[in-house]
Amino acid sequence: MTTLRSLLSSLLLATGVLGLAACGDDSTARVTVKLTDAPGDNFEKAVVTITKVYLKGSEDVVLLDEPVTVNLLTLANDAADLVKDAEVPQGTYRELRFVISGGYIQVNEDGQRRIYATSPNYAGLPEGTQADGELHMPSASSSGLKVKFDKDADVTITSEDTQKVILVDFDVAQSFGRAAGNSGRWVMGPVIKGADLQFSGNVKATLALGTGVQLPGGDTPLELSAFSAVLINADGSRETLPFSASPDGLFVANFKFLLPGTYQVDVVAPAGVSFTTAPSHPASATIGSGAETAVNFTLTSVSR
Known part of the structure; x- marks a missing residue:
């Protein structure tokens, strides 16, 4: 499995206990989103820039609105805090969504290392690196990518929970593939699954x-x-x-x-x-x- 995991910023913590704790206001609670990854054969890097994470309900609640760039493959068999203790009103939310502004993958094809990026100028590319082809991310930077919960369950937030953390698994092997035909492009069709951390x-x-x-x-x-x-x-x-x-x-x-x-x-x-x-x-x-x-x-x- 090649699935997102080094301390990247105050939002990304390679190890630790994540919790949802009731805060002073009884109408809100604090939410943590923990990110992990299922890897994929022949992938050497899978880097994405996540610019927004939000819950969709009667009103959208933004959990993250500052860009975070992460190599998903560093999170295999590990997990990282993507969002830590975000204050969320009580309620039922239909979806958790990720907005991704860009990314690149590094793959081994027939013994050769190749890089496919969303743009030749994608800021996440190492300095001096030239992409060999295009990585297409349909809808990733607009409406965002839906996290699939078991049986399409809603996300319910209450102030009575003493611990409630959302674990998100970004399956690299299933999320990136070659485009049909001979275009030479790769396409990201993300498979992102979620569950309460206590269920993992x-x-x-x-x-x-x-x-x-x-x-x-x-x-x-x-x-x-x-x-x-x-x-x-x-x-x-x-x-x-x-x-x-x-x-x-x-x-x-x-x-x-x-x-x-x-x-x-x-x-x-x-x-x-x-x-x-x-x-x-x-x-x-x-x-x-x-x-x-x-x-x-x-x-x-x-x-x-």
């Missing part, structure tokens, strides 16, 4: 050696840390994390800030290594509201 969960994948199973030795002995876990969402976006040793002796890959749903969890090995696992891989994992789901793989054979 995580997948903890572990890897261990089975009884009697030994890793191949030789000049370059194979280690469990050479294996990686891959999380695949329902849209096919993939996120890869290496297994790291934990204090209890297991090797763990922990995928965080996941919206509820069913995912596939796979295990990959270095080139030239064959292996089997129990359970067999990939395995299915269903994320419930605010829960951790464990997928425990045991290597039953390894060779190279």
